[in-house]
Amino acid sequence: MRVFNEVIGEYLDVPSNPRIVSLAPSNTDIIYQLDLWDNLIGISYYCRIPDGMDNKPRIGSYLNVNYRKLDELSPDIIFTTTGIQRKLSIDLWERGYPVYPVQLPLSIYGILENIMVIAGVLNLTEKGYEKTWHYLEMLYKIPRVRKRLKVYYEIDLGGPITIGSLSYINSSIHIMGLENIFGEEPRSYFKPDMSVVAMKNPELIIYEKSGNNRMDIDKLLKLFKDRGWENVKAVKDKNILILPPDSLAHYGPSHIPTLWDIAAKINDLL
Numbered sequence: 001m002r003v004f005n006e007v008i009g010e011y012l013d014v015p016s017n018p019r020i021v022s023l024a025p026s027n028t029d030i031i032y033q034l035d036l037w038d039n040l041i042g043i044s045y046y047c048r049i050p051d052g053m054d055n056k057p058r059i060g061s062y063l064n065v066n067y068r069k070l071d072e073l074s075p076d077i078i079f080t081t082t083g084i085q086r087k088l089s090i091d092l093w094e095r096g097y098p099v100y101p102v103q104l105p106l107s108i109y110g111i112l113e114n115i116m117v118i119a120g121v122l123n124l125t126e127k128g129y130e131k132t133w134h135y136l137e138m139l140y141k142i143p144r145v146r147k148r149l150k151v152y153y154e155i156d157l158g159g160p161i162t163i164g165s166l167s168y169i170n171s172s173i174h175i176m177g178l179e180n181i182f183g184e185e186p187r188s189y190f191k192p193d194m195s196v197v198a199m200k201n202p203e204l205i206i207y208e209k210s211g212n213n214r215m216d217i218d219k220l221l222k223l224f225k226d227r228g229w230e231n232v233k234a235v236k237d238k239n240i241l242i243l244p245p246d247s248l249a250h251y252g253p254s255h256i257p258t259l260w261d262i263a264a265k266i267n268d269l270l
Helices: 025-033 067-073 083-094 106-120 123-142 168-175 196-200 216-226 255-269
Strands: 002-005 010-013 020-022 038-043 056-061 078-083 101-103 150-156 159-163 204-208 240-243
Touching: 002 101, 020 025, 025 038, 025 078, 025 106, 025 255, 038 067, 056 067, 078 083, 078 150, 083 101, 083 159, 101 106, 106 255, 150 168, 150 196, 168 255, 204 255, 216 240, 240 255
Parallel strands: 020 038, 020 078, 038 056, 078 101, 150 204, 204 240
Antiparallel strands: 002 010, 150 159
8 A cells, every 4th residue: 555654755655464663652552552563573662552562672762773673674664753753754764764754743632643644554444443432532531630720740851841732741731621831832842941830830740750760759849949949839738740651741542541540640639
């Protein structure tokens, strides 16, 4: 089957029953949901969802790939994403590899759209509809947080990063019944101004760890006070939720059931 990719601006021939490499955790999650686990012959270093991936060769990251391993696997299609991975996608295409970049979602509905994109590319449109409907139903039944709190979200990516209106995480925060303090910023991801966070005075802080980050509540409270946030309501009330890696930051279909757990934890916290 011949498919066109908007990012590359070229057509790609995809055979039936293809050998698939995924260099983004979101795409790996979708491929699993489409029951193509046996077709997946290689994944990225950051793919952790679902469990049981120890037998899958890990061949690259968001920025680099082991070309020797890639050549040994000889995939029929390589799924990447955009954003920080756009350059790698173009490099792969220019080297002659069958790459298909999937757009980084700007809202939670983009996660559902990407299920349909990958399903369509792999000639599994009906399966895509089935899975999309399943997650759409789950999305609309997510229990909302009891109070509409102002929330500050931060993820450790070698430094503090937060999110604006052009991030799927912002829409997830909204769906849970919360208000992102930077929800009117027309940006995706950016380093926050600590004084602005203090001025906006969030009532809840969601902190997502990444990698080997061992942050706990005591260390986090000290960090926030060192930033001059001792009078921020969320810090004074200890309304702080610490999330493990690949929680809100993961933008595969598993992001949606994760929202159920997060909403329940916030309600327990209040």
